[in-house]
Amino acid sequence: MDNGDKRTYRIVSRNVNVGDLTLGGINPLFIQTMTNTLTADVNSTVRQIENLVRKGADIVRLAVPDRQSVQALTDIKKMLRKKGVEVPLVADVHYSKSIAEESARYVEKVRVNPGNFIAEQKGKKFSDKDFETAKEKIFDNIQPLLKVCKRYGTALRIGVNWGSLSERILYNYGNTPEGMKVSAMEFVEVLTDSGFYNFTLSLKASDVRVMQEANILLVKEMIEKDLFFPVHLGVTESGDGLQARIKSAAGIGALLKLGIGDTVRVSLTEDPVNEIPVAEKLVRLNPEIRGVNTVELKNIDFKVNSVSGDVVRLLGHNKPPVISKNDNAKADFIKKGDNLIKREGKGVVDIDNLKIFELENKEEDSETFLVKAAAGFSCSFLKDKVNAIYLHGKNFEDYTLEELSFDILQAMGLRYSKAEFIACPSCGRSLFNVERELKKLKNAVSDFKGVKFAVMGCMVNGPGEMADADYGIVGSGKDKVTVYKGGKPIIKNIPTDEAIERLRELVDN
Numbered sequence: 001m002d003n004g005d006k007r008t009y010r011i012v013s014r015n016v017n018v019g020d021l022t023l024g025g026i027n028p029l030f031i032q033t034m035t036n037t038l039t040a041d042v043n044s045t046v047r048q049i050e051n052l053v054r055k056g057a058d059i060v061r062l063a064v065p066d067r068q069s070v071q072a073l074t075d076i077k078k079m080l081r082k083k084g085v086e087v088p089l090v091a092d093v094h095y096s097k098s099i100a101e102e103s104a105r106y107v108e109k110v111r112v113n114p115g116n117f118i119a120e121q122k123g124k125k126f127s128d129k130d131f132e133t134a135k136e137k138i139f140d141n142i143q144p145l146l147k148v149c150k151r152y153g154t155a156l157r158i159g160v161n162w163g164s165l166s167e168r169i170l171y172n173y174g175n176t177p178e179g180m181k182v183s184a185m186e187f188v189e190v191l192t193d194s195g196f197y198n199f200t201l202s203l204k205a206s207d208v209r210v211m212q213e214a215n216i217l218l219v220k221e222m223i224e225k226d227l228f229f230p231v232h233l234g235v236t237e238s239g240d241g242l243q244a245r246i247k248s249a250a251g252i253g254a255l256l257k258l259g260i261g262d263t264v265r266v267s268l269t270e271d272p273v274n275e276i277p278v279a280e281k282l283v284r285l286n287p288e289i290r291g292v293n294t295v296e297l298k299n300i301d302f303k304v305n306s307v308s309g310d311v312v313r314l315l316g317h318n319k320p321p322v323i324s325k326n327d328n329a330k331a332d333f334i335k336k337g338d339n340l341i342k343r344e345g346k347g348v349v350d351i352d353n354l355k356i357f358e359l360e361n362k363e364e365d366s367e368t369f370l371v372k373a374a375a376g377f378s379c380s381f382l383k384d385k386v387n388a389i390y391l392h393g394k395n396f397e398d399y400t401l402e403e404l405s406f407d408i409l410q411a412m413g414l415r416y417s418k419a420e421f422i423a424c425p426s427c428g429r430s431l432f433n434v435e436r437e438l439k440k441l442k443n444a445v446s447d448f449k450g451v452k453f454a455v456m457g458c459m460v461n462g463p464g465e466m467a468d469a470d471y472g473i474v475g476s477g478k479d480k481v482t483v484y485k486g487g488k489p490i491i492k493n494i495p496t497d498e499a500i501e502r503l504r505e506l507v508d509n
């Protein structure tokens, strides 16, 4: 029975040590970020880490794509410690087991991607027996890394990304939240069977609702199996500017409000120092809840909410309406006393037919309200099935509350009112300047309402994670990109400077 005391249902995850920090349990939420310098460029990387720590980062991740970067890790760590910077470092490793094993000697945590931990044949059919065999193979493959981790006290993160699931998982589950959960749980079982418990998990996606569903499925299963490990939250490839902040707030914020999450990263295609203030606002959303209310969690289902017939009749669609107080606002309905009046044309909605998320802006700082509104709507959408948004109070400079309302609906994939952009934050693997190309792309194609565009720095995660984008560019060589349409490479390996123009031509054609 839910007696209103959320703590009655609190599930506290295991403690995991990452350097001097203890994650999970009743410990505070920690803020993570990632460098976007070339890791092998030791001086620039050290400078960026110092800035990030000064700004408030608790944990910093670095891309470790090659041996040169592993070597750089030792120098980076030495320089940082000499300067008194004790921040735990995380090596981000894909594909190479030997690089992961070597990195684990020098840093406090290593992130591995289950999707590329064992090689699997494309297009093959996978039986239950294949799944068992694969698990045994993963068990054998991971033992050398676990040996190093145990010896050096290094933690692991099992980092599952939508778009880079293994062939076997894709064959059985598709590119779905369920597939992400299965991939993570397979590793949870392998690690615990190996007597290794110092690890965290992350299930990230560029799609807010996919990321939320995957995390909720994971937490439910960990609770059921009594294997509850700390969870790191993030929305990947969220891009830059307001839309990126809104996506992270909607995705991460709603889960934090449900008690899920021990560390967070707001990933932005900007200078990574800009990630920290947004993350701070997110971790302040619900400081008193650290753990999951299982009753609340049980009631969440992911069937798409629809708005009432009354609204559909007036608007001609079943997407959540935007409500405003202001007669001249670009909204669906204007609130007059207890009535909702259609802004253009005629009609009044029976207000009892809508479940409205309402929030008044009283904040001094616009970013704080943006985070509260996006996280609040997203959490109420999951928990209470709200199907309309009504923000009122102080307007921002150059950005109305109605624009914010439409952007929140777009961030959650509920209603598109402009072009959609996804872009990786870039890291030590980037092959071109992602931030600059994203800006150019936004200028070139912002008039294509509802079309999804992507800018990805390299082939490691790029093609998979932008699989649902209509058009995109992915780094394919130093200052070279490949232009994609509908997930297929169309114009290969052209100079980055030509890419946006060629992409625009492709869209026009």
Ligand code: SF4
Binding pocket: 063, 424, 425, 426, 427, 428, 429, 430, 431, 456, 457, 458, 459, 460, 461, 462
């Ligand atoms: S897609 Fe971007 S963030 Fe991801 S690994 Fe490549 S460059 Fe780094």
